[in-house]
Amino acid sequence: MSDPANITLVTMDGTTFTVPSAYLxxxxxxxxxxxxxxxxxxMEVKHVTPFVLQGVLNxxxxxxxxxxxPLADPADPTKPFEADPRDDAFRGMPDDQLxxxxxxxxxxxxxxxxxxxxxxxxxxxxxxxxxxxxxxFNPDDLAEEDVDSDNEMGEVGEEGAISK
Amino acid sequence: xxxxxxxxxxxGSTFGFAVLRxxxxxxxxxxxxxxxxxxxxxxxxxxxxxxxxxxxxxxPLRQQRPPWHSTTPLLYALPVEIMYNIFAWLQPLxxxxxxxxxxxxxxxxxxxxxxxxxxxxxxDDAMACPFPPNRSTYANRIIGFRALLESASRWTELRMDYxxxxxxxxxxxxxLHANPLCCTALLQIMDITRPKRVGLYLxxxxxAEIASQMPFWTQLAGCAGSVSELLIRLxxxxxxxxxxxMYIHAVxxxxxxxxxxxxxxxxxxxxxxxxxKVDTATLFGCRLSVVNSPIxxxxxxxxxxxxxxxxxVDCDLSNAIQCLLGSSLEDVVxxxxxxxxxxxxxxxxxxxxxxxQRHPHLQYISIKHPDSMRRLVEIGI
Numbered sequence: 001m002s003d004p005a006n007i008t009l010v011t012m013d014g015t016t017f018t019v020p021s022a023y024l025x026x027x028x029x030x031x032x033x034x035x036x037x038x039x040x041x042x043m044e045v046k047h048v049t050p051f052v053l054q055g056v057l058n059x060x061x062x063x064x065x066x067x068x069x070p071l072a073d074p075a076d077p078t079k080p081f082e083a084d085p086r087d088d089a090f091r092g093m094p095d096d097q098l099x100x101x102x103x104x105x106x107x108x109x110x111x112x113x114x115x116x117x118x119x120x121x122x123x124x125x126x127x128x129x130x131x132x133x134x135x136x137f138n139p140d141d142l143a144e145e146d147v148d149s150d151n152e153m154g155e156v157g158e159e160g161a162i163s164k
Numbered sequence: 165x166x167x168x169x170x171x172x173x174x175x176g177s178t179f180g181f182a183v184l185r186x187x188x189x190x191x192x193x194x195x196x197x198x199x200x201x202x203x204x205x206x207x208x209x210x211x212x213x214x215x216x217x218x219x220x221x222x223x224p225l226r227q228q229r230p231p232w233h234s235t236t237p238l239l240y241a242l243p244v245e246i247m248y249n250i251f252a253w254l255q256p257l258x259x260x261x262x263x264x265x266x267x268x269x270x271x272x273x274x275x276x277x278x279x280x281x282x283x284x285x286x287x288d289d290a291m292a293c294p295f296p297p298n299r300s301t302y303a304n305r306i307i308g309f310r311a312l313l314e315s316a317s318r319w320t321e322l323r324m325d326y327x328x329x330x331x332x333x334x335x336x337x338x339x340l341h342a343n344p345l346c347c348t349a350l351l352q353i354m355d356i357t358r359p360k361r362v363g364l365y366l367x368x369x370x371x372a373e374i375a376s377q378m379p380f381w382t383q384l385a386g387c388a389g390s391v392s393e394l395l396i397r398l399x400x401x402x403x404x405x406x407x408x409x410m411y412i413h414a415v416x417x418x419x420x421x422x423x424x425x426x427x428x429x430x431x432x433x434x435x436x437x438x439x440x441k442v443d444t445a446t447l448f449g450c451r452l453s454v455v456n457s458p459i460x461x462x463x464x465x466x467x468x469x470x471x472x473x474x475x476x477v478d479c480d481l482s483n484a485i486q487c488l489l490g491s492s493l494e495d496v497v498x499x500x501x502x503x504x505x506x507x508x509x510x511x512x513x514x515x516x517x518x519x520x521q522r523h524p525h526l527q528y529i530s531i532k533h534p535d536s537m538r539r540l541v542e543i544g545i
Contacts, residue, residue, distance in 0.1 A: 073165045074249050099242070106246050114249055122253030130274040 007034075008042040009057075015050040016042065023060040026070060028109035045107065052097075052104045055090075059113055062086045074115035091120050095136045098124075166195040168248050171285030173201045183281035189244040247282045266290045270312055270326075284325075293332035293361075299368075302339045303346040310349035313356050327356045334363040340380065341373040347380045351387060358389035362415075364396045364408065367426060371401040381407040385414035393421040398428065405429025412436055420444065424459075427451055433458035437465035443492070446473040452484035463487040470525075475499030475532075485515040493519075495528035 007030060008018045024030040033043050045053060063086075083091075090101065098120060105113035125133055169189040172180035181201075185191070192200055242250075254268040266287060273283035294309055295302060313327055333354060340347050366374065394415065398404050409431030412419070419439045423446040428436070436442070445466065450459040452474065463469070464487040471494060474484065481498065488496070496519065498512065509531070516529050 102246055102250075103242060106243055114246065118246065118249035119253045121250045125250070125272055126254060126268050128271065130271055133272065133275050 009053060010042045010044045011048050011050045011053050012046055013050065015053075017050075017053060017057060019057055019061070020064075023057060023064045024108075026060070026063070026110050026112060028111075030108065045104075048104045048107060049100065052100045055101060056104050056108060056110070056113065059087070059090070059116075060110070063112060071111035071115060074111045074118060087116055090116055095124065165193070167193045167201075168244055168282045168285045169193065169201050170195050170199075170204060171288065172281065173204045175285065175288060180281040180284060183277055184244050193245070244278075244282060247279065248286075251283055251286055266294060267308060274312075274315065288329075291326060291329040293334070294330060295334050299336050299339055302336050303343055306346050306353065307349045310352050313353060330357040331359055332361040332363070333357065333359040335365065335384075336368075337364065337366045337377070338368040338373065340377065341369070347377075351380070351383050354384065354389070355387040358387075360391060361393040362388075362391050362395070364394070364398070364411065366396070366398040366401075366404050366408070369399075369401070369404065371403050374401060374403040374407060377407070381410060385411050388414040390418040391415040392418050393423075394419055395423040395425070396428075396432075397425040398432075399426055402429070405431045408432045409435040412439065415439075417441070422446070423448075425449060428459055428462075430458045433462040437462040439466070441468060442466050443468050444471040444473075445469055446475075448475055452481055455483050457483070460484050460487045464489050466490065468492055470494045473497045473499075481512055482515050485512075485519055488519060488523075491523065491525065493523045493526050495530075496526070497528075497530045497532065499532045 005021060006018050007021045007024060008016055010016050021030075021034070030043065034040070048056075090098070093101070098117060102114070102117040102121060105117050124136065128136075167189065169181065169184045169191070170193070172184055194200055195204075251269060251272060254272060269283050269287050269290075273280045273287065295305055330353075333350075335350065340350065388411065394412070396408055398408060405428070409429075412432065412435035416435065416439045418441065420441050421444040422436060422439070422442055424432075424436075425448045427450055445463070447459065451457045452459060454460070460483050463472075463484060467490040469488065469490045470492045472488060474481065474496070475498065485496075496516065498516075500509065500512075512531060516531075520526050520529065
């Protein structure tokens with residue numbers, strides 16, 4: 001049995017991470033799991049790689065001492081959002097890694113991390129044309145019928161200006 | 165938290181609903197009122213076929229991947245709720261804000277079908293009037309939006325409905341001067357969208373500028389479509405009167421609501437007098453006190469008028485009120501200038517009282533003070 005003070009998480013390839021449960025007090029998934037009945041030996045976090053889970057746990061550790069109210073709606077742009085220098089590592093990561101962290105934040109249901117990654121994703125989409133956005137997301141796999149071909153037409157660019 | 169699938173259900177978008185459902189949207193998500201999409205579906209929809217289609221799609225046995233989902237790229241890996249979170253940050257201002265910049269959301273909507281289904285619901289309010297009254301970015305927005313419409317019309321697989329979503333187009337005539345690219349784009353937008361509401365802003369124009377735009381006005385009148393609401397801000401210029409008169413003549417068969425800000429010339433008034441379906445007129449700054457002025461003659465000619473709003477007035481309105489001849493009149497609101505004297509108010513009251521006796525359907529008369537919008541007199545009949 002795990003110590004109640006610690007939680008063991010198992011990634012998709014079987015790698016285990018044991019961390020203080022206080023780190024994950026903002027994860028709704030973990031909190032629901034702790035409240036549920038049954039075996040509490042280890043919690044499986046499917047679809048999350050060890051690298052990504054390590055990053056998520058780093059975020060949780062950094063913010064473990066935060067006293068702010070839990071975020072109810074990570075999509076509410078009217079809530080003030082000030083960049084925290086402790087999160088700079090997330091802002092500098094490549095697009096594909098950021099995407100994986102976004103998914104992991106959603107899986108673990110950590111609203112603060114969802115907001116951070118979503119805001120960073122939005123800032124990278126901001127000002128880009130559809131083709132440029134697709135290029136950020138694995139363009140080789142897109143079928144022809146899935147996309148809008150812009151080869152022969154103008155783009156809606158920044159402030160609506162046409163760019164070819 | 166309200167999710168895209170709530171939006172899809174609320175606007176009755178079977179297509180959007182199907183796409184979101186196919187990509188894993190949570191049907192149990194509750195909005196701020198505690199409603200799941202099914203609650204909205206059953207409460208708001210009157211179209212039974214749409215409701216049935218959505219309910220059937222909720223059935224797991226019927227659920228299938230949409231035909232356009234031939235691959236599973238990383239692009240589709242993010243859940244709908246996450247995409248909604250990301251798109252929410254593309255909106256620099258709260259939802260429904262008149263100055264919202266739709267460019268980034270529109271571009272995101274063009275990435276793939278799933279993104280379109282999510283972003284489209286978030287764009288709903290902004291798309292109805294994509295050109296808010298902001299002159300500084302107007303020309304660029306017009307040109308960019310024309311490109312979007314052209315693109316959307318070719319992208320038939322996604323059934324992008326941006327051309328039908330636009331209901332209001334505002335025309336800043338002064339920004340069109342010496343900008344033929346913007347003129348062409350605007351005419352194309354008008355031709356594609358055929359908006360129901362049009363705003364013509366001529367108040368910053370010189371007579372020479374308007375005179376140089378004769379071909380533009382001719383084409384604008386040519387693609388007027390079925391405009392039912394018209395707002396005109398103008399100064400009394402000879403050519404402005406010509407052009408506006410020509411445009412009103414083009415929409416005379418469908419025009420039902422008109423708002424005039426500024427002193428309208430004889431041609432404008434004459435064209436307006438021929439709009440037999442106008443039932444709502446709002447007049448600001450018109451020469452209502454002059455006997456037999458063009459605008460008073462127009463009021464006399466509009467026999468279907470039901471709602472009349474007169475403001476800001478600082479003088480005797482006897483002539484204008486006596487011109488309200490139609491038998492359908494239901495309400496009259498007069499907003500007085502702060503300098504209006506007691507005598508003028510008394511005269512106004514007397515005229516309105518006589519008006520009430522002449523019109524059996526008149527239900528409401530109000531005289532307001534503009535500073536505080538305090539009602540000086542209100543008569544409910």
